[in-house]
Amino acid sequence: MKIDLARHSGFCMGVRDAVMRIVTELNDTDEEIFVYGPLIHNPQTVNILERRGLKTIKTLDDIDDRVIAIRTHGIPLEKLRDIKARSRRYINLTCPRVSKVQGLIKKYSGRGHYTIIVGDADHAEVMGLKSYASAGVTVVSSVEDIEKIPRARRYIVVSQTTQDKEHFSRMVDSLKTRFSELLVFNTICDSTHHRQDDIRLGISRNIDALVVVGGKQSANTARLARMGRECGVKTIHIESEDELSIDDFAGIENVLVTAGASTPGWIINNVMEKLYSIKNTRMGRLTTCWLGLVEYALRLNVLSAVAAFFINLFVQRYAGAVLDLKSAAVSAAYIFAMYTINNNLEMKSLLNRNPLKYSLQYTFRKLLVPLSVILLLLSLWLMLDYKTVIFALHCVAVLLGCVYSTEAVKKSILALNLSPLTRLYYLKNLVSSMGWVLATTVIPLMVHGAEWYAYVSLGFMVFTMIFIRDLFMDVIALQGDLLFGRQTLPTMMGPRKTRTLAVIMAALALAAYASITIWRGEYIFLAFVLNVLFFGLVYYDINSRHYTIALRHEMLLDLNFLIFIGMFFAVSAAG
Structure with a gap:
């Protein structure tokens, strides 16, 4: 089964900017923020923002001296004036494309033009647009509605920004047969055009099924689903991956996935991963087992532990030491245990950021957590054979790694109220990379009494391999991290500066x-x-794609570990 993601999927410009603006407000202020009506038509995003403190209100009864946000669809003019007059501060998150239509209606209504809006009369955007038509307005959604338009000297025709462009063209043709003084503005958003064109292109390429991801109340998302059905393509409109079933794709060979303008990237990612999971179950048993093992190795931190083992051996060989398998085993045990323990301490964050990894960690937690404790105790016992200072350093690393993600440490860091320290604490890719260097590089070099050059050369090498890997993981998860308020380098610096770093x-x-x-x-x-240059290929791949799929790019990034292990054996054989 072939699975393609439409080029134009997920947040449009207006929704993205509104969500990022409100997230910034929630991060930077202690004020209560209220939004009049749902900010966007996506229940998952709205629920997340409400959990973070954004309160949705249905009336303007109690807005005096409060901070009020204007939803992306815009609101009626009289409501906006009321908010401006009574609120302490208002945040206008109306989509710029909607604001442009409001401006056109206001301008030409002032010149006496009667307004005709092609759209859905009960849609929030249209209800707002109508309020700017001081010279009269009629909303038409079908040719039959044209009969309701009264006679006027001249008319202006605009569209709801999420209308189907072919429907708008048909409506304009019908209007022109009845009215002569007609000024037409095609105000359908480019984002809407592109999404609809993606579906037409997919249909021309003979897709068997169309999966539309987005809120059931979203007009543009519902319209995408309707397009698929009208063209005779099996169409599945879902809000989350939980609504997909393997039975939905019986006999399906070519699937196109698209998403509405208010659908966040992390939901699209989850849907894509569920579809790949369904695809894998349809393959041969051997292929399915192999892919399952790869996913388990990635998401249960087994591959990371194996990589730590061989990085330790590489460090020893580079330093000219006799290979010490015990030291390498300690590195593997430490990395596996630290990832597993911290994953379990941050299960809530993991559920939002990586649901499939959460599912595996949660399912096997009664095995993984005790195993991690046993491995840490074993590592401490093995380290007793080394110098006291090395054993003490390992003990400190174990202690810090175990308590790092606990609520007690988080509260203590926040209580200090030191911004640089707080930011450093939340830069987990930096802390994780330092942990890798300590466990796989510094300690084995200390064991063998290595020269200074080994610390410098290998420290740079190992730190960079892990740091860039984690950076790209964070770039892939950027949109979800911003929504959930998770602080990472990409959320602080932006993706472009992060890639430059x-x-x-x-x-x-x-x-x-x-x-x-x-x-x-x-x-x-x-x-x-080559292990550092490999990230150049990943950089190019991420930059060249309009969308990144978490599982695919996690596999791509961790392929570097397998390349490293392969080169270790090749260099060892050659040496």
Whole structure:
């Protein structure tokens, strides 16, 4: 089964800007913020924002001296004036495209034009548009409605921004047969055009099924679903991945997924992953088992632990030491346990950020958590054979890793009210990378009494490999992290600056590692620069796509671990 994601899916410009603006307001102010009517037509996003403090109100009875947000669809003019007069502060989140239509109606109504709106009379946007038509207005949704339009000297025709463009063209043609003084503005949003064109293109390519993701109350999403049905394509309109069933795709070979303008990226990601899961169950048993093992290895932190084992061995070989498997086993145990324990301490965040990983972690938690504790105790026992300072350093690393995500530590950090410390605490990719370097690089180098150059060269190399991997993971999860209020480097810096930082880090690591390796004459170890260069391919792939799918890109990023392990064996055999 082939699964394609329509090029134009998810948040449109107006919704994205409104959501990001309100998220910023929620992050930066202690004021209560109220929105008159639902901010957007997506229940999951609205529920998340309400949990974060945004309160939806249905009337303006109690808005005096309060902060009021205007929904993306706009509101009637008299309501807006009331809010301006009575609120302490108002935040206008009306989509700029809707504001433009409001302006057109206001301008030409002032010149005596009667307004004709092609749209749905009960839609929030249309109800707002009508209030700007001071010279009279009629809303038409079908050719039959044209009979209701009274005679006037001249007319202006506009569209609800989420209308079907072909329907609008047919309505305009019908209007022109009856009225001569007709000034027509096609005010359908480009985003709406593009989504509809994506479906037409998919139908021309003989798709068997169309999955439309978005709120059931969303006009533009419902219209996308209607397009599919009218064209005779099996169409499934869902709000979340839970509504999909393997039975829905019996006999289906070509699926197109699209999403409404108010559908957040994390929901689209979840739907795509569910579809890939359904696809995998339809493959042969051997392929299904293999893909299942890969997913388990990724999401139960097994691959990370195996990678830590071989990074430790690589560090030892680079330093010219006799390989110590016990030290490598300690690294693997530490990385597996730290990821597992912290995943379980942050299950709520994991549920929102990565539901499939959450599902696996939750299902196997009674096995994984005790196993992690046993592995940590085993690592402490193994470290007793080394110097006291090395054992103490490992103990500190274990203690800090175990308490890092606890509520007690979070509350203590926040209570200190030190902004730099708080930001540092929430930069988990930085902390995680330092943990990797300590466990897989610093401690084994201390065990073997390595020279300074090994610390510099390998420290840069390992830190950069993990740091860039985690950065790209955060870029993929950016939209969901912003909504949920999770602080990461991409949410603080933005995706473009984050990718620039990744390039700078890669350049520094390559310079340090390659120059020291060449200086030592250990040319065979230059092969490992491929692990840093590999991120260039990931960078290109993410930049060239209009959308990233979490599972696919997690696999792509962690493929680097497998490449690293393969090169370790190749270099060991050659050496």
